[in-house]
Amino acid sequence: MAQTSNRNQSGIKTISRTIRILQGLRELGGAGVTELAEQLDLPKSTVHSHLQSWAEEGYLTSNGDTYDISLSFLEFGGYKASNHPIVSAAQIAVDELAMETDDRVQVIAERRGKGVYVYQTQGGRALPTDTHVGSRVHMHCTASGKAILAYLPEKRVERIIDEHGLPRRTQNTITDREKLYDELAEIRKEEVALDDEERVEGVRCVAAPVLDSDGYPFGALTISSSTRRLWGDTFRSEYPDLVLTTAKSIQLQATYS
Amino acid sequence: MAQTSNRNQSGIKTISRTIRILQGLRELGGAGVTELAEQLDLPKSTVHSHLQSWAEEGYLTSNGDTYDISLSFLEFGGYKASNHPIVSAAQIAVDELAMETDDRVQVIAERRGKGVYVYQTQGGRALPTDTHVGSRVHMHCTASGKAILAYLPEKRVERIIDEHGLPRRTQNTITDREKLYDELAEIRKEEVALDDEERVEGVRCVAAPVLDSDGYPFGALTISSSTRRLWGDTFRSEYPDLVLTTAKSIQLQATYS
DNA sequence: CCAACAATCCGATCCCATTGAACAGTTGTT
DNA sequence: AACAACTGTTCAATGGGATCGGATTGTTGG
The missing domain is CATH 1.10.10.10 (Winged helix-like DNA-binding domain superfamily/Winged helix DNA-binding domain)
Incomplete structure (x- = not known):
């Protein structure tokens, strides 16, 4: 000291x-x-x-x-969330995606090295969840977090890991720095991030980043479901395609408004 | 003093x-x-x-x-909003209604005599709006506000008016106490409240209250659109039916969970 | 190079946040 | 009924720290 x-x-x-x-x-x-x-x-x-x-x-x-x-705190939080560029651009597309897949779709933004949920909608078959608008989660163990990390400057990623570490959440959580870097490279190639029971057992997620015109990620879009519903081609290609398409359309709308 | x-x-x-x-x-x-x-x-x-x-x-x-x-305030506001019974029960139904009508659907709760938006979704043709989650509005000039007032104890309504008054917003705003009471009686009969350009010119809304098992209103559901899209039978019966049905289904779900 | 404007720092002052202990309701147990 | 064991709330003293004007630094643009 x-x-x-x-x-x-x-x-x-x-x-x-x-x-x-x-x-x-x-x-x-x-x-x-x-x-x-x-x-x-x-x-x-x-x-x-x-x-x-x-x-x-x-x-x-x-x-x-x-x-x-009390609800009055929404004066502060709600004001900021609905002003966040990704939210206003994303709402409609996100709602449609949720309706279409019947699962939970969430929008996440990065804040001080952690992910903050700024919007979410769920279809009828969505799992119950421990997260809500405003929840903060570690980024290394969620699809959306990894999607954002993949497009942040390397220095920034390092500092985030230094500060928050890579705590284990399940068997599948990536806790090794190098392994995470490899995964991020993979994500940059595919433009899609997967979470295969890395934060919660039995839950898989598919996410895609939303980038601004400079290629900087101002958020990510993620869809989550149970391993039972989400497997094989659905997990590997169908949902990734859906999410990627939606993310791109949000990106378009965000840059032209 | x-x-x-x-x-x-x-x-x-x-x-x-x-x-x-x-x-x-x-x-x-x-x-x-x-x-x-x-x-x-x-x-x-x-x-x-x-x-x-x-x-x-x-x-x-x-x-x-x-x-x-910053977004961190959502920790507080978001937590409360998503814990509010009406929100968790309403999300799916509200999203569907927005998708179906292509307009904006909002969920409102009463708080200290004013209405607070706790959730909203919009369809593709929704009007731009000056409200967001967390915004507070006077209750006498909105459909959802009137829907809630109609089911609050009379004493309570009086105190709310004493405190907040009945400020004029447009030509159509109800600024007379007796007139408002008549309107509230009408609403109790129809179970639906209308806002015919009473808060913003060119905007009409249709709302229905969501009551708990004691008949106490813990919120309301409202759908808003432009006078151009929303008129005649659509305004007088089609949308009211839709909103009422949705509100009832939320009410059911809320009481059995 | 110098005003004019910001944000930030600093130090003295005295206000008020803090505190434990006393008070007042409520519950349920004998 | 009386009591103990809980609450939330009030109170007065006290010393720490919020406050505020002024000094400092940094940035803009004329």
């Missing part, structure tokens, strides 16, 4: 604390004061006044004994 | 201030320190340290000279 770097001298303590409290609240899916205070190891009264303050402003709901995040 | 009520004695000042700063940033669609400081009439240095703190935590992007809200 020595000089503990220059420490967050400009960081307002109340803000980082209040963020921690909000994050804790989200992770617990709503909670009471005591529960949250214990979870975060903070005094009850501190937690209480933070929650109260946010609730007063309408950003938390307080149903008697428990607080929860 | 006299004794200025009991003032927000428990409200943490830094929090209400930081919220003001975030809201200002959103309203300006991203801004520099100086611009924002002037807008809010706060010292530059204060604004700076707030922005810096949020940026350090990854909730703001700082592209050199301007800050903007």
Whole structure:
């Protein structure tokens, strides 16, 4: 530690604390004061006044004994998501793809080295999922993440791996740096990325990047299904073709608007 | 004012201030320190340290000279939206309806007396819109808002009007209290609400409420289009039937899950 | 080369976030 | 009924840190 770097001298303590409290609240899916205070190891009264303050402003709901995040936060998040170029361009095409395949189709953007879901639609046969709009995932173990990584500058990819590592999620997760680089090269050749049970067992995904006119990836499109539904030619060529076509059409629309 | 009520004695000042700063940033669609400081009439240095703190935590992007809200806020907003019972139940049905009609279909929930869009999809012919997920609108001038008001307890409706008023948006906006009550009675009879250019000229909407098992409205479904496309029987019976059917099916699914 | 404008840093001041302990409701157990 | 074991909420003291003006640095363009 020595000089503990220059420490967050400009960081307002109340803000980082209040963020921690909000994050804790989200992770617990709503909670009471005591529960949250214990979870975060903070005094009850501190937690209480933070929650109260946010609730007063309408950003938390307080149903008697428990607080929860309110829809008002969408003012911030929703504003940014629907302004994201890929979302406005993608919606229609994504909805159609979901309808056509009956599976889940998601749009992802890169943010601080992780993938953020910015839009999703699902057909009737889509698997239940642990992700929602706003969820963040490691990029090395998802088709969409790899699709984006493949088109990021090499330096950038290195720094992302340095920061987030390559944690194992399943048997199939790529945890070796070199192996990942090989895979990314392959993806650049095929223009399509596959996830063969690399993040969740029993789930396969097919993704394609959406590039801007400079070839920089501002997002990716991914379709996911169970290994039962998605195998053989469907996994290797049919879905890849579908996804690639849709991605291209989004790309076209995005660059001409 | 006299004794200025009991003032927000428990409200943490830094929090209400930081919220003001975030809201200002959103309203300006991203801004520099100086611009924002002037807008809010706060010292530059204060604004700076707030922005810096949020940026350090990854909730703001700082592209050199301007800050903007980042996708990370979706962690909060998106989580709540996709957990909202109406959204998870509605997605598939809403997407299908949008595809079928080629118009925009939106899901709205009530929040503090205003309507909040929590989900939307659009078909190929949908009008451009000024709303996005997270936008808040007055309820008296939208079909979905009126659909919800119609099924809220009368006391509640009164308080909402007291707080937010009935501001005029177009020639057709209902600005008279009694007239609104009549309309709400009508809506309860038909189970469908219409917006005939009451919020935006040239735009008509058809909405139906989604009620929980107690008859309490936890949201509404609305479809909007231009007066050119939406008129005569389409406006008066075809779309109302479609919306009502979809709303009922959502309601069914919501209560049995 | 120099104003004019940004963002950022810095240091003194005094406000207020923090805190533990006291208070007030609610639940269910004896 | 009375009680214990939980909650969420209030309160007053205190010392840390948010604040704010002014200094500094960096960039633009005349």
